[in-house]
Amino acid sequence: MDVEAQRAVDALNRIGFLLERTREPTYRVRAFRNAATTIAGLPPGELRRRLDEVSLEELPGVGKVTATVIAEAAAGAVPAYLEKLRETAGELASGGRALRELLRGDLHMHSDWSDGGSSIEDMVLAARELGHDYVALTDHSPRLTVARGLSPERLREQLRIVADLNERLAPFRVLTGIEVDINEDGSLDQEPELLAQLDVVVASVHSKLRAPREDMTRRMVTAIANPHMDVLGHCTGRIVVGRGRPESEFDHEVVFEACRQFGVAVEVNSRPERLDPPRRLLSLAREMGCMFSVDTDAHAPGQLDWQIYGCVRAEECEVPPERVINTKSADDLLAWTRS
Ligand SMILES: [Zn+2]
Ligand SMILES: [Zn+2]
Numbered sequence: 339m340d341v342e343a344q345r346a347v348d349a350l351n352r353i354g355f356l357l358e359r360t361r362e363p364t365y366r367v368r369a370f371r372n373a374a375t376t377i378a379g380l381p382p383g384e385l386r387r388r389l390d391e392v393s394l395e396e397l398p399g400v401g402k403v404t405a406t407v408i409a410e411a412a413a414g415a416v417p418a419y420l421e422k423l424r425e426t427a428g429e430l431a432s433g434g435r436a437l438r439e440l441l442r443g444d445l446h447m448h449s450d451w452s453d454g455g456s457s458i459e460d461m462v463l464a465a466r467e468l469g470h471d472y473v474a475l476t477d478h479s480p481r482l483t484v485a486r487g488l489s490p491e492r493l494r495e496q497l498r499i500v501a502d503l504n505e506r507l508a509p510f511r512v513l514t515g516i517e518v519d520i521n522e523d524g525s526l527d528q529e530p531e532l533l534a535q536l537d538v539v540v541a542s543v544h545s546k547l548r549a550p551r552e553d554m555t556r557r558m559v560t561a562i563a564n565p566h567m568d569v570l571g572h573c574t575g576r577i578v579v580g581r582g583r584p585e586s587e588f589d590h591e592v593v594f595e596a597c598r599q600f601g602v603a604v605e606v607n608s609r610p611e612r613l614d615p616p617r618r619l620l621s622l623a624r625e626m627g628c629m630f631s632v633d634t635d636a637h638a639p640g641q642l643d644w645q646i647y648g649c650v651r652a653e654e655c656e657v658p659p660e661r662v663i664n665t666k667s668a669d670d671l672l673a674w675t676r677s
Contacts, residue, residue, distance in 0.1 A: 358640020434649030524560025542571030
């Protein structure tokens with residue numbers, strides 16, 4: 339990409355990030371992300387030609403607003419649209435700062451290989467931009483077909499792409515990972531040999547959320563005892579916005595005790611519609627001696643900034659930072675997930 343195109347793409351993506359972060363409607367974010375994709379795909383010299391001819395708007399995905407942003411950025415200026423967004427950006431939350439500053443990475447995010455909206459590279463670069471030392475790529479597993487879960491073959495292919503990225507981006511680390519479904523019988527929805535190779539295995543319940551308490555407890559504990567599992571994702575499955583979804587029922591003490599015994603971190607899921615576990619369970623898990631992972635479950639780059647919401651809750655529930663595994667360095671974290 340030539341310099342002008344790179345500037346335009348960076349500005350468009352930055353706008354996309356800021357809009358995602360404040361939960362602007364998807365269509366508005368898409369306008370900027372799509373324009374970035376179009377510009378990134380232009381042959382050398384074409385952007386310059388179109389700027390001279392004033393024919394940017396003929397390109398697919400480029401409209402009046404995005405064309406102005408592209409022209410301003412290409413000229414080396416900060417686009418007015420971006421400038422305005424930056425001024426109004428502000429903090430997402432008032433608390434949680436102390437813990438957030440100790441976090442060195444994020445262990446739960448999705449790319450467009452499953453149900454995320456952005457490429458692996460865009461997600462990873464955004465994580466690095468936020469100051470992280472590492473991020474785990476945790477796309478869905480095969481049975482979650484609605485989210486385009488990755489077959490073993492696709493996951494193997496993804497691992498090769500992550501290896502290439504790691505060579506290019508070192509010392510930043512892209513950790514290999516998965517958000518694997520916990521099957522009804524408590525088994526994990528991916529080949530054990532493949533799970534064994536991954537740096538981070540987040541496991542979550544995504545089906546039969548209304549199962550009876552005993553069944554759900556058995557299902558979760560079976561998974562937690564699986565040596566490949568590292569993090570228990572959004573443990574209650576609740577949704578707290580819109581029509582919402584109630585918490586799944588399980589024996590909290592048995593499940594958290596299993597997490598403690600088998601060395602599985604309880605995820606503090608930062609997504610605003612989840613905020614899972616609820617405070618009373620987060621406090622219970624803390625009292626019981628569990629480890630935690632404060633993650634975003636981001637499906638778009640701007641959502642990687644939502645970690646602060648989880649930090650606020652962890653602080654409110656007095657979770658000690660030394661019990662949050664993503665305050666560890668990448669090497670210490672990997673030593674922990676492998677033990
Ligand atoms: Zn999930
Ligand atoms: Zn997820």
